[in-house]
Amino acid sequence: MAAVDIPAKHDMAHGDDHDHDHEHHQSFIRKYIFSEDHKTIARQYLFSGIFWAFLGGALSLIFRLQLGFPKMDMTFLKPILGKWIQEGKLDPEFYLALVTMHGTIMVFFVLTAGLSGTFSNFLIPLQIGARDMASGFLNMLSYWFFFLSSVIMLTSLFIETGPAAGGWTVYPPLSALPQALNGSGMGMTMWLVAMAFFIVSSLLGSINYITTVINLRTRGMSFSRLPLTIWAFFLTAVIGVLSFPVLFSAALLLIFDRSFGTSFYLSEIYIGGEALHYVGGSPLLYQHLFWFLGHPEVYIVLLPALGITSEIIATNSRKPIFGYRAMIGSMMAITVLSFVVWAHHMFVSGLNPFLGSIFMFLTLIIAVPSAVKAFNYITTLWRGNIVFTTGMLFSIGLVSVFISGGLTGIALGNSAIDIQLHDTYFVVAHFHLVMGSASFFGLMAGVYHWFPKMFGRMMDDKLGAIHFWGTFIGVYLVFFPMHYMGIAGFPRRYYSFTGFEVWKELYLDLTGFITIAAGFTALFQVLFLYNFIHSIFRGRRAPQNPWRSNTLEWTAPINPGHGNWVGEIPSVYRWPYDYSKPGAKEDFIPQHIPLWETPESNLSHEIEPGAVGSGGEKVAMDRQGDIEAPTIVNNKEEKGRIDVADSDKKE
Amino acid sequence: MTSIILGVGVVLIVVILAMIFRVQSLISMVRGTPTTRETTSNKVNAVMWMVFLVLGTIGAVWSSIVAAEYFLPEASSPHGRKTDDLFWITMGITGAVFFATHVLLFYFPWRYQFRENRKASYYPDNNKLEVIWTVVPAIVLTLLVLSGWKVWRDITTEAPEDAVVVELIGQQFQWEIRYPGDKHAVIGKSRPELGAFDFRLIDANNIVGIDYTDENSFDDFMAREIHIPKNRPVLLKIRAKDVLHSVFLPHFRVKMDAVPGMPTNFWFVADKSTEEMRAELNNPEFNYELACTEVCGRGHFSMRKILIVEDEAEYNKWVAAQTPWLSRNRGYLSKVPDNLREKALRVIGPEEGPSSTDSVPAEDAASVPAPEAKKTVKMVSNPGASVEKPKTAQ
Structure with a gap:
């Protein structure tokens, strides 16, 4: 690994200079648009993600107006929505389109691309000590495929027949038959094409993340010293590589059914006054393929958020993350189990009930590693010395919504209970908390925490705190009451409930309340946007290590250039969670500080050569190799360190 | 008209907030970077967790009591009453966990907020604890799954012949x-x-x-x-x-x-x-x-x-x-x-x-x-006619 990382000291120094010079000559287009620098690409993902988040949120506000105030005159939206407002009423089909696009945008464009795309790109090289991703070119392609996908998806919002409207899961036959739904015409075609490009983007990204984590770690950065963020991004990428191709095939078969007359998903359909030619297909096949991605996708959006949270909670509790190995183990268990629970979305789809039983068992198993993670977070807070940075606030908030939403999953994962709750607001409440809000909180925590590294300036922490508390309270006000509606049986994706005796009189004030709470929450996001943009240009200049964090990215220059570190990449001598170590002068010891510089705080197993634990063997060898400690800033002298590489290879 | 007034109001509020923010950030610039992490805002945030815990508990309990009137419309089938029982048992257990974990999650930040004169415990792991909170949820979940599975199996058996x-x-x-x-x-x-x-x-x-x-x-x-x-x-x-x-x-x-x-x-x-x-x-x-x-x-x-x-x-x-x-x-x-x-x-x-x-x-x-239902689908007295009616979707 070291061989890839640093081929030879001589070339390295040379390379740096070269990089340095290069940067000045880079044209604007190569530097900011078609950039191969992982940090620029990360920022591109972040800006795109924020754009999509506001758009997706705005769509939800429109349909919340319809749900909360069904009698409302919506003529004032006519300038934006045009013919989708008829006589002051929202078109019921456009309502479905809004729901569909809100889901698609939030799940894929915000919480997959915006979260993973931003932080995997930004943090993997910086935290493992690499100059860039394994392939900067593929990384650039990844962003621009995503951009292309975004353009197509965005365009579909404006076409005459409207965007896809069959729900974000776009189940056929509804999504396959334009005669069944306007949105299943051109809008659906664009949805599929956009998703195909999105998948290409995601795969290029994931392959890069995996390769980089495996091959480009700096000296001493063994897997057992990786920050949990990197573990999370790594496992997320593994899930993505294994599951997104299945969605691709699902989409491809759907394209065939729609355009080339095949019958993969369609069978025995009579619509619009004629019997169609399709026979032998199965709509359930699509559901299986979709959820084979769809469920891992939940973890694709959630794991990076959990990784970010682990890092931030440890840093700001000034305490090692509790159960580092258990955390990794849980994430690995989640990674594996996420592939064997998909059919719990299909308990009442006509699936064989025996399979239903199997998937119920598997589903509830996955609750165990999730519970372990939650307990570990809480224990990390215990007897900490907690600094409430905005990132920390969002991280604790994440743990809260993760628990709240996760617990209702235990009810839903039970197929007998799911009969009543399936496709009701209970499900909506569940996944908006555990997946939507938790990942969103992770995204926000990450933005606040790594903003100084991204832009060299600090975001305002008072505005941040207001943003957090408004969002945290708002999210609970919106989603907590939805459980009540779900328990009362309210089906999701309903334009209105007035048609049914059982629901039409119920919770009229509650639906309005939820809508108001959603608007309230949205206002605080505007505050975030202001803080974000303002701080990029006018924020306080960031110090070298604003959160006194141990991870490697804070050893890079405040505004890292292309190549991240000037001169040599620091080596790593310890795990990333040496916070408040007994005997240490400060309450943190960064990863690049060698053990021999901290004799006062070393634990017994850290000094004896050959001791098991956190790499005692390597420490001993490091010692022989490195007489001088590498410092944060470039250490120009050549040091014969090649021998260290051998010890690392054994890992 | 109302919307214009509302709009103007919102703009005004935003402007006022922006002014407050500007003044506040200028002041903080003059003061410079705080030398301690034991700041007022850290204390305020710490207290907020407890406030949230108390108000949140009151809100959750009160609202669910009020809303409970319409929970699970009266079941009219024997298997429905069984799944209802399962649901309430599950909600009881998860509700208790929800409450307990949140008490800890919100109490710890307040209790262990930053103090200059204190150092956090270096407490990286405890295998016994990990085993306990792996095994206990596993057992509870197994019990829940087994009881759910029994009900599910009964519901999904073949229908009796005389159905x-x-x-x-x-x-x-x-x-x-x-x-x-x-x-x-x-x-x-x-x-x-x-x-x-x-x-x-x-x-x-x-x-x-x-x-x-x-x-x-x-x-x-x-x-x-x-x-x-x-x-x-x-x-x-x-x-x-x-x-x-x-x-x-x-x-x-x-x-x-x-x-x-x-x-x-x-x-x-x-x-x-x-x-x-x-x-x-x-x-x-x-x-x-x-x-x-x-x-x-x-x-x-x-x-x-x-x-x-x-x-x-x-x-x-x-x-x-x-x-x-x-x-x-x-x-x-x-x-x-x-x-x-x-x-x-x-x-x-x-x-x-x-x-x-x-x-x-x-x-x-x-x-x-x-x-x-009135909206798009009229009750068709002649069901055959419904097929001939041009659908809106076409």
Whole structure:
């Protein structure tokens, strides 16, 4: 690994200079648009993600107006929505389109691309000590495929027949038959094409993340010293590589059914006054393929958020993350189990009930590693010395919504209970908390925490705190009451409930309340946007290590250039969670500080050569190799360190 | 007008907030970076967790007590009461965990907020604890799964042989209802059986595609609302004509997708008649309802049917009063194979006046003051016509 990382000291120094010079000559287009620098690409993902988040949120506000105030005159939206407002009423089909696009945008464009795309790109090289991703070119392609996908998806919002409207899961036959739904015409075609490009983007990204984590770690950065963020991004990428191709095939078969007359998903359909030619297909096949991605996708959006949270909670509790190995183990268990629970979305789809039983068992198993993670977070807070940075606030908030939403999953994962709750607001409440809000909180925590590294300036922490508390309270006000509606049986994706005796009189004030709470929450996001943009240009200049964090990215220059570190990449001598170590002068010891510089705080197993634990063997060898400690800033002298590489290879 | 005022108000508030922020950030710039992390804002945030915990608990308890009135509409099936029990047991356990974890999660930040004179404990792991909180949830979950699995298994067993069969056919945007009829003895069968169907046989009148080459079809009749007997197993045979739909009977805890090309089913027992529920809920207007819970297009929210549970005697009377679809649509006798035509005529009896395509008896229609969904789907008195109506989606 070291061989890839640093081929030879001589070339390295040379390379740096070269990089340095290069940067000045880079044209604007190569530097900011078609950039191969992982940090620029990360920022591109972040800006795109924020754009999509506001758009997706705005769509939800429109349909919340319809749900909360069904009698409302919506003529004032006519300038934006045009013919989708008829006589002051929202078109019921456009309502479905809004729901569909809100889901698609939030799940894929915000919480997959915006979260993973931003932080995997930004943090993997910086935290493992690499100059860039394994392939900067593929990384650039990844962003621009995503951009292309975004353009197509965005365009579909404006076409005459409207965007896809069959729900974000776009189940056929509804999504396959334009005669069944306007949105299943051109809008659906664009949805599929956009998703195909999105998948290409995601795969290029994931392959890069995996390769980089495996091959480009700096000296001493063994897997057992990786920050949990990197573990999370790594496992997320593994899930993505294994599951997104299945969605691709699902989409491809759907394209065939729609355009080339095949019958993969369609069978025995009579619509619009004629019997169609399709026979032998199965709509359930699509559901299986979709959820084979769809469920891992939940973890694709959630794991990076959990990784970010682990890092931030440890840093700001000034305490090692509790159960580092258990955390990794849980994430690995989640990674594996996420592939064997998909059919719990299909308990009442006509699936064989025996399979239903199997998937119920598997589903509830996955609750165990999730519970372990939650307990570990809480224990990390215990007897900490907690600094409430905005990132920390969002991280604790994440743990809260993760628990709240996760617990209702235990009810839903039970197929007998799911009969009543399936496709009701209970499900909506569940996944908006555990997946939507938790990942969103992770995204926000990450933005606040790594903003100084991204832009060299600090975001305002008072505005941040207001943003957090408004969002945290708002999210609970919106989603907590939805459980009540779900328990009362309210089906999701309903334009209105007035048609049914059982629901039409119920919770009229509650639906309005939820809508108001959603608007309230949205206002605080505007505050975030202001803080974000303002701080990029006018924020306080960031110090070298604003959160006194141990991870490697804070050893890079405040505004890292292309190549991240000037001169040599620091080596790593310890795990990333040496916070408040007994005997240490400060309450943190960064990863690049060698053990021999901290004799006062070393634990017994850290000094004896050959001791098991956190790499005692390597420490001993490091010692022989490195007489001088590498410092944060470039250490120009050549040091014969090649021998260290051998010890690392054994890992 | 109101919106303009609101808009101006919002803008003003934003401007004021921006000013406050500007002043505040200028002040903080003058003060410089704080030398301690034990700041006022750190204390405020620490206290906020406790405030949130207290107010949140009050809010959650109060609101769920208020909302509980409508939780899980009164169950009218034995299996429904079992799943309700499971649900409340699960909610009880998860609710306790929810509360306990949140108390800790919000108490710790307050209790262990930053103090300059304190150092956090270096406490990286404890295998015993990890094992405990792996094993305990695993055991609890196993118990929950096992109890759920037992109920699920019972619900999804094969329907008893004597179950009353009702066919529900989903289409955009209404349900069609077909019964096997009660003239099975005429064709020498011991039990009522639904006739075969084929989607290619669907036309403007035969809207569910009844196949008249099957003798079981002869006495099949269509209904405008679902009637089922009390305390007898009812087997719903479910299919869809166009896209996915889903049968949802909230009071019976019944839900099953309707899938084109793949008939599904769900059986249950209704043990409270409509009349009994009306008395129990003190609501003379009460009716059991059928809703669609799989998004199926524009009119998804309006796919409503009424379900009536009555005593077996009343039910039998109702069935006896229905006329086979074939006897009202004698033109379809031509679809019956020659060798079965005589049988068919025996089942449907002699012609009674002018043939009508209306499959719903008049007295039945009168007994239902059904406030059907108004929006896009009008109640169609002639179900055959619904196919010919141009759909909005086209």
